[in-house]
Amino acid sequence: MAEIQLRNLQKRWGDFVGVEGFDLTIADREFLVLLGPSGCGKTTTMRMIAGLEEVSGGEIRIGDRVVNDLEPKDRDVSMVFQSYALYPNMTVYENIRFPLKVRGVDPASHDEKVMRAADMVELREFLHRRPAELSGGQRQRVALARAIVRQPNVFLMDEPLSNLDAKLRVSTRAQIKNLTHDLKVTTIYVTHDQIEAMTLADRVVVMRKGKVQQVGTPTEIYDRPANAFVASFIGSPAMNLIDGQVAEGTFTADGTAISGLDLPDGPLTLGFRAEDARLAEFATQAEITAPIYTIELLGDAVMISVRIGGALVSVKADKSFRAEIGTPVSIHVPARICHPFDADTGERV
Incomplete structure (x- = not known):
């Protein structure tokens, strides 16, 4: 024993x-x-x-x-x-x-x-x-x-x-x-x-x-x-973390508006994983809209990154996806895939 x-x-x-x-x-x-x-x-x-x-x-x-x-x-x-x-x-x-x-x-x-x-x-x-x-x-x-x-x-x-x-x-x-x-x-x-x-x-x-x-x-x-x-330590890539504000159930940051959150109003760090989000076909279906900052071919997928405030936010796309850096993309981030963290302590809310 x-x-x-x-x-x-x-x-x-x-x-x-x-x-x-x-x-x-x-x-x-x-x-x-x-x-x-x-x-x-x-x-x-x-x-x-x-x-x-x-x-x-x-x-x-x-x-x-x-x-x-x-x-x-x-x-x-x-x-x-x-x-x-x-x-x-x-x-x-x-x-x-x-x-x-x-x-x-x-x-x-x-x-x-x-x-x-x-x-x-x-x-x-x-x-x-x-x-x-x-x-x-x-x-x-x-x-x-x-x-x-x-x-x-x-x-x-x-x-x-x-x-x-x-x-x-x-x-x-x-x-x-x-x-x-x-x-x-x-x-x-x-x-x-x-x-x-x-x-x-x-x-x-x-x-x-x-x-x-x-x-x-x-x-x-x-x-x-x-x-x-x-x-931020677990996962490859690490979880996306965006600093922003919640008001009446909607999280907002630069180019970002995610609604349907059951969270109190105030500052918040919101996280989601690259493989849980997806590219939206139309901007009206998107919670994030921003120009491509980097694009990386992984073999089985393409990793697209955009910049939201001071953070790089990644999403996985189909391996056939092709676009130039600077091209605007729309990303669908439903509330159910999000992880809320206290903006000051970092602890899960």
């Missing part, structure tokens, strides 16, 4: 607060992603769970043990780092085997365990090589095999794909998803890449400036962001 409980977790360096009031229970075998921009506290949180960073306050419980004062080696966790952290003078076989030697596992079982781990990440034919002879993707797989080999209670993965090119990220991401499904081990994964978070996670924790902004399944966070920050 490897349920993890974090209770009022804190990390400070003098007056600087790195993580504040982090409360969460991570279920046994859950794949949890800590997501946020650089400096938000996600890696610090993981390092405190691993024992690589001292806790300033709060409690960490793994299974039935409080581990605040335990050394990293006594917490039964395995880490996969962004930098791979392989031993250059050892072969792939010896790199994978190393955790078994350090922990005093019966040498008679080493070969079987190493081969099993190597097969899971498709490395058997590379076992005789040294890290310098491998590609970046192969080195990352060695790091995964080394974490797998001793069958820990918890996997901790700190941005393991950020050094890989786009194609390798996709294939290695799929491999991690498949591995964690087969191994059924509680996994905490740190990333700033929202696509990784959405595709890998059972639940996502969105962080900002050391604080948790929202916890939920990828679908919950995508469909109902708790505040404007989460809305």
